[in-house]
Amino acid sequence: MPALIPTEFTARITWLGQVPMEGDNIRSQAVEALDIGWGGPEGERHGGITRPSCSRVTSQHKRGTEIANVRQLCLMSAEELAEIAESLKLPVVDPQLAGATLVLEGIPDFSHLPPSSRLQGPDGVTLVIDMQNRPCHLPAREIEVEHEGHGKSFKTAAKGKRGVTAWVERPGHLAIGDTLRLHIPDQRAWDHLGAARKG
Secondary structure, eight states, rough: OOEEEEEEEEEEEEEEEEEEESSSSSEEEEEEEEEEEEEETOOOOOOEEEEEGGGGGTTOOOOOOEEEEOOOEEEHHHHHHHHHHHHHHHOOOGGGGGTOOOESSSOOTGGGGGOOOEOTTTSEEEEEEEEEOOOOOHHHHHHHHTTTTTHHHHHHHTTTTTOOEEEEEOEEEETTTOOEEEESSSSOOOOOOHHHHHH
């Protein structure tokens, strides 16, 4: 019995980028298309089958521990980026400054999609959503470089709107203008989620 439900929700890719291997900032470089392998986009700093653990999982692993890489891609919503820009009193927030891999348009409340949802592209390329991406100081720093006085407010403006991290279930090709279909787990929310969060 299938465990994932294909939905009628789709998203169109409006922007693609990758963080180059060299350098120490989070900025991504805009591209027209991406070849996606098992380790994520080719030539991407966040790519690979494994990665050193970071601040997202310090409750589970000492920083720097080698773990499976479920943060191969950073997916953001065009609608949520516009909301962040409005909060920052900027005309736009360039997704390069946030280190985005994909910017998608068309799925509401994007940053709160259920973990383990899939986004599937035209050739079958499939991305698995791991979890919500938390705002951090790295995009804030890059925004401040380009828009002095605005970067320090990024973490607050982007709370619940920073997009999601994802990993590759099936390799393939993505290009600007491609449409991805959302598939969600056939599972209700856990009854004890509220109690667990309070713990």
